Amino acid sequence: MNQPRAPIIESAAQVLARREVAEGIYRLVLRTSEIALRSAPGQFVNIRCGESCLPLLRRPFSISRVEEDSIELLFNVIGHGTRMMSSKQPGDTLDVLGPLGTPFGIAGNYEKAILVGGGLGIAPFPFLTDFLMKEKKEILTLIGARTARQLTEQYLRNVRVATDDGSKGMKGTVVDLLKTLVDGVKLNRVKVFGCGPTPMLKALSAFASASGIDCELSLEGDMACGMGICQGCPDERTEGKKKYALVCTDGPTFNIKDIILR
Amino acid sequence: MTKESFSIRGVEFKNRVLVASGTFGYGDEVKHLVNVNELGGICTKSLSWKPRDGNPPRRIVETPSGMLNSIGLANIGVHAFIQEKLPYLKTLNTAIIANIAASSIQEYCDVLTLLEQQEGIAGYEINVSCPNVTEGGLNFGTNCDMTRQITARLRPLTQKPLIMKLTPNVTHISEFAKAVEEAGADAISVINTLIGMAVDIQARKPKLSTVTGGLSGPAIKPIALAKVYEVAQVVKIPIIGIGGIMTAEDAVEFLLVGASAVQVGTANFIDPGTGVKVAKGLRAFAEGQGLSDVGQLVRAMESNVQFSVIQSWL
Numbered sequence: 001m002n003q004p005r006a007p008i009i010e011s012a013a014q015v016l017a018r019r020e021v022a023e024g025i026y027r028l029v030l031r032t033s034e035i036a037l038r039s040a041p042g043q044f045v046n047i048r049c050g051e052s053c054l055p056l057l058r059r060p061f062s063i064s065r066v067e068e069d070s071i072e073l074l075f076n077v078i079g080h081g082t083r084m085m086s087s088k089q090p091g092d093t094l095d096v097l098g099p100l101g102t103p104f105g106i107a108g109n110y111e112k113a114i115l116v117g118g119g120l121g122i123a124p125f126p127f128l129t130d131f132l133m134k135e136k137k138e139i140l141t142l143i144g145a146r147t148a149r150q151l152t153e154q155y156l157r158n159v160r161v162a163t164d165d166g167s168k169g170m171k172g173t174v175v176d177l178l179k180t181l182v183d184g185v186k187l188n189r190v191k192v193f194g195c196g197p198t199p200m201l202k203a204l205s206a207f208a209s210a211s212g213i214d215c216e217l218s219l220e221g222d223m224a225c226g227m228g229i230c231q232g233c234p235d236e237r238t239e240g241k242k243k244y245a246l247v248c249t250d251g252p253t254f255n256i257k258d259i260i261l262r
Numbered sequence: 263m264t265k266e267s268f269s270i271r272g273v274e275f276k277n278r279v280l281v282a283s284g285t286f287g288y289g290d291e292v293k294h295l296v297n298v299n300e301l302g303g304i305c306t307k308s309l310s311w312k313p314r315d316g317n318p319p320r321r322i323v324e325t326p327s328g329m330l331n332s333i334g335l336a337n338i339g340v341h342a343f344i345q346e347k348l349p350y351l352k353t354l355n356t357a358i359i360a361n362i363a364a365s366s367i368q369e370y371c372d373v374l375t376l377l378e379q380q381e382g383i384a385g386y387e388i389n390v391s392c393p394n395v396t397e398g399g400l401n402f403g404t405n406c407d408m409t410r411q412i413t414a415r416l417r418p419l420t421q422k423p424l425i426m427k428l429t430p431n432v433t434h435i436s437e438f439a440k441a442v443e444e445a446g447a448d449a450i451s452v453i454n455t456l457i458g459m460a461v462d463i464q465a466r467k468p469k470l471s472t473v474t475g476g477l478s479g480p481a482i483k484p485i486a487l488a489k490v491y492e493v494a495q496v497v498k499i500p501i502i503g504i505g506g507i508m509t510a511e512d513a514v515e516f517l518l519v520g521a522s523a524v525q526v527g528t529a530n531f532i533d534p535g536t537g538v539k540v541a542k543g544l545r546a547f548a549e550g551q552g553l554s555d556v557g558q559l560v561r562a563m564e565s566n567v568q569f570s571v572i573q574s575w576l
Contacts, residue, residue, distance in 0.1 A: 007294035232322035
């Protein structure tokens with residue numbers, strides 16, 4: 001958890017491209033070589049969506065992919081800030097702070113990485129996939145979505161899908177899908193990486209710990225600063241002297257052994 | 263050259279812009295982003311005798327032009343501060359103000375006495391106004407006699423500047439200001455956060471784990487200005503204005519209504535360099551006005567109005 005971290009940089013990033021890749025889901029490509037060079041999978045950036053006081057705070061986004069001097073973000077429009085982000089045009093600049101947080105633990109003895117994403121929880125997986133491939137890990141990616149229309153599989157490997165409405169893949173949750181697939185797999189050779197809404201992460205965490213699978217999650221937290229100053233994003237630790245870890249600096253990636261999901 | 267510095271009880275601050283407690287950590291978190299030596303001073307995260315875990319999540323809610331927080335004074339405790347944070351802070355060329363929070367008068371005294379034995383601390387800011395803890399905090403800050411007693415008990419323990427940070431969550435903040443001035447405070451920080459809340463209408467539950475929290479940011483600036491103005495009518499000691507400052511122009515407003523200096527708070531969460539930018543902008547504004555000293559802006563508001571609601575009950 002205490003690996004040395006690259007210094008945080010504030011960058012005026014230029015929007016290179018913006019695409020709606022699925023219903024209400026946008027991919028934004030930003031040129032920021034300083035951040036692109038220093039980022040690792042699981043880390044995030046904190047972005048000022050505009051220049052006024054509405055919204056006041058930056059918005060955190062997983063780094064979805066890095067290509068040379070640019071980073072990519074994948075997000076859906078939830079509120080005022082993300083709506084402003086979705087209307088950015090190539091040539092616009094954004095004030096980006098990053099890279100922030102602790103990356104996924106990619107090294108290890110496991111052979112097979114299972115990436116489990118609920119909804120936009122898949123956002124950090126393209127970047128993670130690139131690194132896992134360099135490490136010669138076998139990859140299986142499971143995506144859960146409400147409907148086929150809100151699904152994007154771009155830059156992901158070996159994808160299986162579950163949808164709430166059954167419009168694509170298995171009808172059910174992504175954790176149900178995982179359960180059907182891990183039957184017969186030697187679980188000590190597996191590491192699961194999960195990201196998505198809290199109820200899904202709880203289900204994933206419960207299944208992984210019951211099955212003895214090594215599992216890391218990427219969490220969200222309501223934060224003001226993203227760099228450990230505001231102390232706004234605690235998550236309870238399972239043990240240790242300090243009761244809380246901070247999602248922004250100790251996370252957003254945590255091993256399920258280390259934290260309690262509420 | 264327009265003069266930027268000012269002093270409180272003989273301690274010189276290189277300019278009139280400090281960063282507010284709890285919005286700048288212990289200075290080391292942002293050292294790659296900001297030249298902290300260009301700040302007038304740094305108020306540390308509140309320090310208590312023992313470490314405090316703080317409140318359960320959710321601790322932060324954004325509101326229009328502001329934010330609610332309910333951190334609950336999470337801090338590493340004064341002993342760890344001395345061991346782990348003060349060595350770095352000592353190397354900085356800016357005034358380090360140790361902010362102290364406590365749940366008893368004795369704890370305030372103990373923390374201050376321990377810090378008195380250390381080098382590198384320019385002065386103390388006493389938080390009697392945190393709205394997010396069950397013991398101490400607002401119990402002290404909303405009780406004028408208690409606020410006076412804390413000031414009087416701490417005064418003989420130090421020759422360094424003693425700054426009392428007051429809450430706006432009272433009917434007449436000026437009564438508290440008068441009390442701490444009489445009890446020997448060297449300066450007053452005005453204001454801490456205002457009690458506020460936000461509700462999740464789907465869940466029909468408060469958004470914050472503690473139901474209410476402290477409102478900060480540009481949303482509270484007009485209130486903070488009125489409180490500084492009110493306090494300035496009744497005290498002679500310097501006032502440090504706090505509340506929603508995002509720009510140098512905001513800081514000028516605070517100086518004009520009576521603040522001798524300002525603290526930048528919530529803006530640090532968006533841009534930790536805000537304090538430095540405000541300090542530079544403040545100097546540029548004073549220069550543009552042909553002033554030889556930024557201090558000439560202090561209490562320099564011109565008003566022909568003979569009656570204000572504030573003055574009517576003072």
